[in-house]
Amino acid sequence: MSHVENTFDVESAVRERYSAAARAREASLCCPTRYDQRLLEPIPQEVIERDYGCGDPSAYLRPGETVLDLGSGSGKICFIASQIVGPSGRVIGVDINEDMLELSRRNAPEVSRRIGYSNVSFKKGRIEDLALDLEQLDRYLSQRPVRSAEDLWRLEAEIERMRSSKPLIPTNSIDVVVSNCVLNLVDKRRKQQLFSEIHRVLRPGGRAVISDIVSDKDVPAHLQRDPELWSGCIAGAFREDLFLQAFEEAGFYGIELVEWQNDPWRVVEGIEFRSLTVVAYKGEQGPCMEENHAVVYRGPFRQVVDDDGHVLRRGVRTAVCEKTFRTFSQAPYRSHVELIPLRAFPPLENPPPFSSSGGARRDPRDTTRGVAERSTTEAVPVSCEPTTGKNGSCC
Numbered sequence: 001m002s003h004v005e006n007t008f009d010v011e012s013a014v015r016e017r018y019s020a021a022a023r024a025r026e027a028s029l030c031c032p033t034r035y036d037q038r039l040l041e042p043i044p045q046e047v048i049e050r051d052y053g054c055g056d057p058s059a060y061l062r063p064g065e066t067v068l069d070l071g072s073g074s075g076k077i078c079f080i081a082s083q084i085v086g087p088s089g090r091v092i093g094v095d096i097n098e099d100m101l102e103l104s105r106r107n108a109p110e111v112s113r114r115i116g117y118s119n120v121s122f123k124k125g126r127i128e129d130l131a132l133d134l135e136q137l138d139r140y141l142s143q144r145p146v147r148s149a150e151d152l153w154r155l156e157a158e159i160e161r162m163r164s165s166k167p168l169i170p171t172n173s174i175d176v177v178v179s180n181c182v183l184n185l186v187d188k189r190r191k192q193q194l195f196s197e198i199h200r201v202l203r204p205g206g207r208a209v210i211s212d213i214v215s216d217k218d219v220p221a222h223l224q225r226d227p228e229l230w231s232g233c234i235a236g237a238f239r240e241d242l243f244l245q246a247f248e249e250a251g252f253y254g255i256e257l258v259e260w261q262n263d264p265w266r267v268v269e270g271i272e273f274r275s276l277t278v279v280a281y282k283g284e285q286g287p288c289m290e291e292n293h294a295v296v297y298r299g300p301f302r303q304v305v306d307d308d309g310h311v312l313r314r315g316v317r318t319a320v321c322e323k324t325f326r327t328f329s330q331a332p333y334r335s336h337v338e339l340i341p342l343r344a345f346p347p348l349e350n351p352p353p354f355s356s357s358g359g360a361r362r363d364p365r366d367t368t369r370g371v372a373e374r375s376t377t378e379a380v381p382v383s384c385e386p387t388t389g390k391n392g393s394c395c
Contacts, residue, residue: 033275039080042114044107050100051076053180054275055211055259064088065175068201070127071095071182075104078120079111081178087117092169094125096134123168127179128186128194130201131163169201177201177208181275184213184236188224191238195250202282205330208252211259211277214240219271234266237273244278252280253307254332281332288321288354294362295320295328296338303359311359312337319362321354340367 035056040048051074058080061067067081072093081091095101104122112118124134137159146152177198186194198208215237224235238246247255259277266273297304297312304312312318317340320328328337340362 035080039083042083042111043076043079044110047074047076047079047103047107050074050103053077053211054213054265055180055277056080057178057180057209057211057277058084060207060209060258060277060279061085061176061178066090066173067092068130068169068174068177069093070177070179070198071185072104072122073097073100073180073182075107075111075120075122077178077180078104078122079107082111082120083115085119087119089119091120092174093120093122094127094130094168095122096124096126098124125168127182128190128197130169130197131167132159133162133166133168136162136166136168171200172203174201175203175206177206177210179208179210179212181212183210184234184238186236188236191246192249195246199250199252199282204282204284207279207281208247209277209279211275212243213237213265213273214243214276216240216264216272216274217270220269223268234268234273240274240276243276247278247280248307251282253283253327254281255279255307256332279332283327284323286323288323289351290354291322291325291351292342292362292366293320293322293325294318294340294367295325296340298336298338306333313359317362317364317367319354319360319366322351342367 033053033056036059039058053073053076056077058077061081061084063084063086065085066089067078067085069078069081069091072078072095075093078091078093082089085091093104095104101122101124108118108120108122111120124138125132126134140158140162141155144151144154146155183191183194202208213234216239218239219235219237226235244255244257256279257276258279259275261274261276264272264274294317295312296317297314299314302314306312306324308324310318310320310324325339325341327333329339
């Protein structure tokens, strides 16, 4: 979408509408979504009534995970997530709206009482600046108000110190970032920073699970200047293809579109707005080393290209670096590939940098160094369960 200078304060427009929605339910902010009724039972009704979402990212969580909910609002997704991750997990909600924070914090003790443990906390912050703790900043300003240019310089230095020494959400600290119909509420000029922050706080191998409203066409300038449409999840919506592209540009891989609303939620001036849910993974950093690994893409397509440019042809041993090999051994790739590790005798020492171009075929002899030199009549030892096959054999 083209850049549009807004003639109003997006953050103020969103804050005012959602403050009102924290006090009284506003049906027009809801996109009908089904949740697990068993997980809703411990949650007070006022939390459920004042939740404004368009999907259920909590459906993709697992026990024991540390979860960050961006724009946690009334706290409903946090309270659902707390039951899924269990007492060994942790859930953090971040919101800038004080009325919503008051609502979620007030109900947290009751939810904890009903489920039997407490693993949820709520923090004040902008979701596009997850390093700055706004309550910490408020305390500072109450003691040192800004009255001069010198005070302003001192404040700017203090903000940078807060971000670096006492961040709201530390780098590489979160297993899963979730969000439910909130990313479209962020000013367009800050959306790139928003995706960068999501990537920053996730641990390597962590994932983002984001439900949001997208459009099938570009949203024209006059709609983007409408405060009601911004706060109503319309004017700030990503175009559907650019939404997934934003994850790519932030460095995510394995990006999957896991939910797609067939019928549009709203149609404005011929533009369809619908809900979708995306899962995207944060890869491991570091050099690509050559250890003679290969993978075989199972199909059904003739070939596919991953986010690092590897061309995987169906049934072909494709050369990959050690880091990519480890990535493919996990979700979401594992079910699509066969892993062919190096069976070396002895193991490689000081492996060189990986230099093969995307889609390079791996010679089978490279993955069986030491094994291929054996006689073809000599059985290669394999591991199997003692009870497998006739008479406990593998065959």
